[in-house]
Amino acid sequence: MAFLTCEHLSIGYEDREVLKDVSFVVNPGDYVSILGENGAGKSTLMKTVLHLIKPLSGEIELGDGLRADEIGYLPQQTFVQKDFPASVWEIVLSGCQARKGFHPFYTAADKKAAETNLKKMHMSEYKDSCYRELSGGQQQRVLLARALCATEKLLVLDEPVSGLDPLTTKQLYKLIAELNASGVTIIMISHDLAASLEYSSHILYIGDGIFFGTTEEFEDSEKGKRFIGRKGEKKDANLK
C-alpha cells in the first residue's frame, strides 16, 4: 500500500480552481520532485497534501500506517523568522511538538531525538547558536532536523535550495539524498531541473497538462522533452 494516493484531485481556494485531475502515488522510499512553471499550482498542491487547505474534490488517501500528522514539512522561510530570537536547539526541539498533543513539556526522549537529528544534519556544534545568525544553508539544515523530529516517514520540502549558493545547494541535495537512502520518503517542490532529474525517482510535472511517472518515463515523454527543452533554451538565452 502506498503512503499517499491522490486520484482525480481538484485543488484551489474557495472560488478558484487552480488544478484539476491530479493523480499520483507516493510509495515508501520514493523521491518525488514536483516540477512546473511559477504559478502552475505547485505550492497549492503541496498545501493540500499537508492538509493546510482542503481539496475542492477528490481525496488524498493515506496508507501504509502513515498518519496525517506524520508528514514533515520544510517550508520556505517567512519574514517572521528573519529576526526571530531563537536558538537552534529550541527550533529543532519544537519539531517534537507535533506528537505531544496537550502535554506541555518536552521529555528526555524528545531531547534525544532532537540531538540525534541535529547530528544527522551535521549541526550539533551549532546547538546553542542563534538561528538568525546562521548562513542560509545552515538554517535549512536546522529546519530539516526539525522536520525529522516531527516524522521520519515522509518529508515535504518547498524549494529547499532557493537563495543558496551553488556549493551549499550541492551539499544540501546530497544530504537530502542521504536521507532518502536511509528510508525517508521525499516530496520536493523544485525549480532545479537538473538536480531533480539527477536525484528523484519520480517526477510530478504540472503545466500544460499533468504528468506523473518515473524520472526515466518523464525524460522520454512528450511533456518532459518539451519542458526540458524549454529550460535548456532559457539557459542558453541567459548565457547569451
Next chain:
Amino acid sequence: MQILNDLSLYFSYPFVRYAVIVGVLIALCSSLLGVTLVLKRFSFIGDGLSHVAFGAISIASILHLADQMILVLPVTVISAIVLLKSGQNAKVKGDAAIAMISVSALALGYMLMNVFSASANVSGDVCSTLFGSTSILTLTVTEVWLCAILSIVVLVVFVLFYNKIFAVTFDENFAKACGTKVNLYNLLIAVIIALIIVIAMNLVGSLLISALVIFPALSAMRLFKSFRSVTIFSAVFSVVCALAGMLISILAGTPVGATIVTVDLGGYALCALIGRVARRS
C-alpha cells in the same frame, strides 16, 4: 535617608502597598506575550484592544455597573477573537481593521461619557481612563485580588503552553502541517492578551498599555538570542521598570502610567546601546 523615610511612610498606607503589588504582577504578565506579539506583527492588537476596553468602560460607567469588569472583560475577549479571525481571512486587512475598531471604540466611548455621564468631571474621568493617572492608587481590596488571580491564571497558562506558543509563533505553517492545533493556540494567545489588557488598564490606562507589552520584548531582543532568555529578560525588565516607575511617581508626584512608560523607554535605550556595543566588540 530622606528618601527611605519617605518611602517607608508611603508604604505604611495599604493602598500604596496594593498598588505596588498589582503593578508588579501586571508588569510581569504584560511582558510575557510581548515577544510573540512583536514577532507576529500583532503589536497593534494590544493598542486596538485597549481602546475597545476604554469604550466598554465608558458604557459600564453609564450603566452604573458596580463592577465594571463584568462588562469590560467579555467585550475585550470577544474583540480579541474577532480581530484575530479577521486578520486571517480578511476583507479589511489586519492592521486596518484594528485601526478602525480602535478609533471607533475611542470615539464612541468618549461621546457616550460626555452625553450621559453623571459625573461632574468628565474630562478628569476620561483622562484617568486613558492615562491611568490615579486609578492605581484607588484600588479596592477586591480589585487587588481580581488582578492577582487573573495574573496567576495568565502566568500558569503561559508556562503550560510555553512550548506551543513558541512553535506557533516561530512557524505557524509547520506547526499546522504537523497536526498542532494552531487556530486553538492563536485563540488562546488572543484571549490572554485581552486578559492582560483588562488587568493592565488599572496601572497605565488604555493609551499606554502597548508600551508595557512592547518595550520589554524589544529591549530583550536587542540583547538576547534565544526565545527563553528573551522571555525571561523581558519579564525581569518589565518588573524592574514598573517598580522603578512606581517609586519615582510616588516620590516625585508624577502620574504613574506615564512615569512607568518613561522608565521603559529609558531602559530600552540602554539595552539598545549595550546591544550595539556588544555586537561591535
